[in-house]
Amino acid sequence: MRTKPDTRIKPSEITPEGAFLNRRTLLKAAVAAGLVPPIMSACEAATIPAGGEFDPKPTKWPGSVTDTPNSFKDISTYNNYYEFGTGKGDPAVNAHTLKTQPWSIQVSGEAAKTGTFTLEDILKPHDLEERIYRLRCVEAWSMVIPWVGFPLADLLKRFEPTSNAKFVQFLTLADRNQMPGIKYPVLEWPYREGLTIEEAMHPLTLVAVGVYGKVLPNQNGAPIRIVVPWKYGFKSAKSIVRIHFTDKRPLTSWNMAAPQEYGFYSNVNPKVDHPRWSQATERKLGGGLFGATRVPTLMFNGYADQVASLYTGLDLAKNY
Amino acid sequence: MPVATPRWVVAVKAALWGACLAPFALVVLRALEFHGLSLGADPVQELLNVFGKTALNLLLLTLCITPIRRSTGINRLISFRRLLGLFAFFYAMLHFTTYLWLDLRFAWDHVFEDIAKRPYITVGFTALVLLIPLAATSTNRLQRKLGRNWVKLHRLVYVIAVLGVVHFWWQVKLDISEPLLYAFLLAVLLGVRLHHAWTLRRKAATQ
Numbered sequence: 001m002r003t004k005p006d007t008r009i010k011p012s013e014i015t016p017e018g019a020f021l022n023r024r025t026l027l028k029a030a031v032a033a034g035l036v037p038p039i040m041s042a043c044e045a046a047t048i049p050a051g052g053e054f055d056p057k058p059t060k061w062p063g064s065v066t067d068t069p070n071s072f073k074d075i076s077t078y079n080n081y082y083e084f085g086t087g088k089g090d091p092a093v094n095a096h097t098l099k100t101q102p103w104s105i106q107v108s109g110e111a112a113k114t115g116t117f118t119l120e121d122i123l124k125p126h127d128l129e130e131r132i133y134r135l136r137c138v139e140a141w142s143m144v145i146p147w148v149g150f151p152l153a154d155l156l157k158r159f160e161p162t163s164n165a166k167f168v169q170f171l172t173l174a175d176r177n178q179m180p181g182i183k184y185p186v187l188e189w190p191y192r193e194g195l196t197i198e199e200a201m202h203p204l205t206l207v208a209v210g211v212y213g214k215v216l217p218n219q220n221g222a223p224i225r226i227v228v229p230w231k232y233g234f235k236s237a238k239s240i241v242r243i244h245f246t247d248k249r250p251l252t253s254w255n256m257a258a259p260q261e262y263g264f265y266s267n268v269n270p271k272v273d274h275p276r277w278s279q280a281t282e283r284k285l286g287g288g289l290f291g292a293t294r295v296p297t298l299m300f301n302g303y304a305d306q307v308a309s310l311y312t313g314l315d316l317a318k319n320y
Numbered sequence: 321m322p323v324a325t326p327r328w329v330v331a332v333k334a335a336l337w338g339a340c341l342a343p344f345a346l347v348v349l350r351a352l353e354f355h356g357l358s359l360g361a362d363p364v365q366e367l368l369n370v371f372g373k374t375a376l377n378l379l380l381l382t383l384c385i386t387p388i389r390r391s392t393g394i395n396r397l398i399s400f401r402r403l404l405g406l407f408a409f410f411y412a413m414l415h416f417t418t419y420l421w422l423d424l425r426f427a428w429d430h431v432f433e434d435i436a437k438r439p440y441i442t443v444g445f446t447a448l449v450l451l452i453p454l455a456a457t458s459t460n461r462l463q464r465k466l467g468r469n470w471v472k473l474h475r476l477v478y479v480i481a482v483l484g485v486v487h488f489w490w491q492v493k494l495d496i497s498e499p500l501l502y503a504f505l506l507a508v509l510l511g512v513r514l515h516h517a518w519t520l521r522r523k524a525a526t527q
Contacts, residue, residue, distance in 0.1 A: 077361060186495050
């Protein structure tokens, strides 16, 4: 067995959220004062670049995990995206039929500014960052992924959700002509996911438009998806066409399919097993056949310091 | 002196050896990334899938022998059954070894917990354990020595096949199309036997 130094971030090493937020403010102030070359702030107008790579390069987010990210190949050829087939390799083979341009998102429900917005409108005001997050699949394997995106909160605030907006629902495109998997009623289409407003507004919750500095491959949820790093992967809806603010807990596809196995919260939790398999450990992918390592699963996927407070007083075994 | 084995039987046996070893050989080539082949992002899962499904395929093939022999009258077919059955055992062992070694890294606590608490692993492990006496009594000598008891013992294969399909079914997340196909084929193979037994009984009763 190959031994590797433990590169996991210890809770003590994580930059307190306030500190890095300050850092950003400082940086912006420094740019304004002419202390920092403007190239560092030149990422104001985020768009989906035609050439595939973001220009200027997304800034490096200081909270990234220090684990080595999985290869682009692994990330883009091993996907659960049932609209393109239920096999892990299916999306990479089939997703080329997805048309990501033009793209628009319908915003509805408990918000002041609802309507249909083009992807360009959605992205325009946001700075793109590269955030390296752990991804833990409910199937007990994990990857480390360098996403490109911006906090979902920054986007949601623009729609001015009302005080009745207790939850946010995300709907994935469900187009028979572009998605061969839609003909099979494996899940309830369109794929739907949801978060509490607090979860959606949490600074770790990301809107991702890229990976490895490049535009998201279709099979990874292009052109725009959510990433919630402390929840099992299926909570992070792909190829989003609708955002709905609501006062009721929204229906979610996996919960509808197997409610005793997949709850609304689906937080990564080593102490709450899937009814059929253990969630205490995970297979950390990327080491090849003999280097593949089984590691303990961390509470909230290692993001407990940042997110545990969202669930104070909640019985996580019941609210799985 | 035993009667010489017909040449076609030897040829088919050689071909079966090749066919049965092919999935393993392919896995080795993929593991070595020969000519751009690969086991993908989750090679351990891929090995589990390939070995498990090959074991199940071979198990169902062994169950095809008797109905085909009965309907065609080619009794020689029976001499291929042991080969297929032993290869089924070989792949089942590879499947279990992959799980024990490459996946769980001999974390015995986890292994015992899985076997005791996870129904799909309990049934899979039971199937594997039940295969051991069948493999161990597969020699000509023991077959002769055990006589009628050998036949009785080897009826366990029906239980093993059912457990194998259940093991596959219960670990699938949602898309049950593949285990459903296995279940259907197994149901046909077991149904043919029930039908055969029933016809024999009816014949016996009318005579």
